[in-house]
Amino acid sequence: MKTHFFRAVLLLSMAGSAAFAAADKEPTNPPPTLKDWQAMAKLPDLGGVWTPLISDQVAQERTNPPPWKPEIAKQVEHMYAEEKAGRPFPVIDHCFPTGMPSYMLITHNAFEILLTPGRVTLLGEGDGNRMRRIYTDGRPHPPDPDPSFHGHSIGHWEGQALVVDTIAVLPQSYLAVNEAVGVPNNGDMHIVERFHLLNAHTLADDLEITANKLLAKPWKTTRKYVRQRAQKFDIVEGVCEQGSYNDAVDKDGNAIFAPIKFHNGVPVGSDSK
Amino acid sequence: MNQARMNQTRLKRSRIRQGLGAIILAAAAAASWPAFAHHSFAVYDRTKTLTLKGTVKTFQWTNPHCVVWVLVQPDGGAEPQEWSFETTSPGVLTRGGWTRNSIKPGDRVSVEFSPLRDGSHGGGLNSVTLIDTGQKLSASFAASEKPS
Numbered sequence: 210m211k212t213h214f215f216r217a218v219l220l221l222s223m224a225g226s227a228a229f230a231a232a233d234k235e236p237t238n239p240p241p242t243l244k245d246w247q248a249m250a251k252l253p254d255l256g257g258v259w260t261p262l263i264s265d266q267v268a269q270e271r272t273n274p275p276p277w278k279p280e281i282a283k284q285v286e287h288m289y290a291e292e293k294a295g296r297p298f299p300v301i302d303h304c305f306p307t308g309m310p311s312y313m314l315i316t317h318n319a320f321e322i323l324l325t326p327g328r329v330t331l332l333g334e335g336d337g338n339r340m341r342r343i344y345t346d347g348r349p350h351p352p353d354p355d356p357s358f359h360g361h362s363i364g365h366w367e368g369q370a371l372v373v374d375t376i377a378v379l380p381q382s383y384l385a386v387n388e389a390v391g392v393p394n395n396g397d398m399h400i401v402e403r404f405h406l407l408n409a410h411t412l413a414d415d416l417e418i419t420a421n422k423l424l425a426k427p428w429k430t431t432r433k434y435v436r437q438r439a440q441k442f443d444i445v446e447g448v449c450e451q452g453s454y455n456d457a458v459d460k461d462g463n464a465i466f467a468p469i470k471f472h473n474g475v476p477v478g479s480d481s482k
Numbered sequence: 483m484n485q486a487r488m489n490q491t492r493l494k495r496s497r498i499r500q501g502l503g504a505i506i507l508a509a510a511a512a513a514s515w516p517a518f519a520h521h522s523f524a525v526y527d528r529t530k531t532l533t534l535k536g537t538v539k540t541f542q543w544t545n546p547h548c549v550v551w552v553l554v555q556p557d558g559g560a561e562p563q564e565w566s567f568e569t570t571s572p573g574v575l576t577r578g579g580w581t582r583n584s585i586k587p588g589d590r591v592s593v594e595f596s597p598l599r600d601g602s603h604g605g606g607l608n609s610v611t612l613i614d615t616g617q618k619l620s621a622s623f624a625a626s627e628k629p630s
Contacts, residue, residue, distance in 0.1 A: 260626035260627075261626070262627060263623050263626070263627065264627060292522065292524045293524075294599075295524060295525055295526075295527065295599030295600070296525075297521065297522035297524035297525060298522075299521060300522070301521065301522065302521045317570070317574070317623065318571065318573065318574070319574075319626070334571070334573050335545065335546060335571060335573075387522070388522035388523075388524075389522040389524050410629035411629075435626065435627065435629050436629045436630075437626075437629065437630050439577075439630035441576055441577050441630075442577060442630065444573075445572065445573045445576070446545075447545045447546070447571065447573065448544075448545055449545055449546050451544045451545055452542075452544050452545055452547055452549075454544075455540075455542065472602070476542075476549055476566050476568070476604075477566070
């Protein structure tokens with residue numbers, strides 16, 4: 210009996226140590242060292258606020274459209290016709306994040322690039338302050354990441370360029386060329402990007418988008434952003450759903466939001482009832 | 483089209499609209515519109531620029547689109563019409579010199595806009611001029627195209 214007892218205790222303590230050892234091997238984010246912070250100072254100057262060069266987006270739409278598969282091209286043609294007729298397809302009519310790759314392709318809103326040890330973060334302004342997280346700490350993609358609007362992104366520095374690899378974007382996330390023309394990527398999309406400065410105040414994002422359910426072949430395109438150092442370009446809070454509500458007061462005199470009525474996405478009347 | 487003829491055309495349209503207005507409002511009350519607040523500006527006819535004068539009823543300074551509601555007094559002493567003019571987000575407007583107090587209820591304004599294609603009382607705002615001070619506020623992304 211005693212031998213069994215001691216054997217059980219021994220086995221339990223070994224299992225406990227094994228579990229502890231396994232916990233030891235769980236990946237962690239180590240605290241940045243002084244060396245890590247000093248290395249940040251040598252990175253290309255990609256940090257700060259950028260606004261999209263919308264005139265270039267419009268030109269690119271014309272001169273470099275995606276190589277759509279024939280059945281997708283039919284849908285796109287229909288969307289262009291509807292846009293012209295004043296019935297734009299609701300690419301951005303929900304209040305979800307625009308998602309990848311449309312965030313980089315069609316945004317009209319400013320975003321800030323934040324450089325910190327082990328990661329690069331894009332903090333957007335529209336649609337709930339959309340956030341892209343790019344891990345630069347050398348980690349690989351997880352074997353089976355949860356799909357998300359912006360996907361799972363890992364990046365590394367190649368000279369003056371940040372090279373980013375993105376997978377696991379939700380199939381519902383649009384590949385859009387403007388706010389009225391876009392098709393859900395339908396899954397299995399892979400995006401490689403190269404962020405680099407064209408000059409002191411212009412940032413380029415060279416994208417290569419592979420989306421086998423939409424595109425006949427991988428699509429290469431570039432979008433440009435303009436540097437904004439003036440404080441009036443500080444990123445502000447942007448809650449998409451707030452526009453659906455008016456400031457109102459409830460029966461107890463409390464400040465509340467009351468829904469606005471819409472017709473075709475346009476507010477009707479200024480009464481909150 | 484010269485200004486006088488445009489005014490005449492607008493008046494004619496507004497008289498027709500007043501008749502229809504009651505019907506449309508009743509329909510709106512009955513239906514439940516989808517609460518989509520974010521959309522392409524293709525609903526507006528951007529090949530046209532019209533101007534209307536009126537008094538500000540409300541100014542909504544929120545994402546994703548700011549909205550100015552203006553009461554327009556048609557000739558002939560009929561009921562004032564309520565027009566809604568949409569523009570871009572507070573973030574973008576701030577860079578163009580707007581604040582949330584730039585436009586207040588009761589301000590007399592002249593609005594330049596691209597009209598809704600279906601002819602209802604709304605448009606995409608290009609600029610607002612405050613009649614009493616002469617200040618002109620433009621809604622454009624021009625500030626964002628240059629570095630600062």
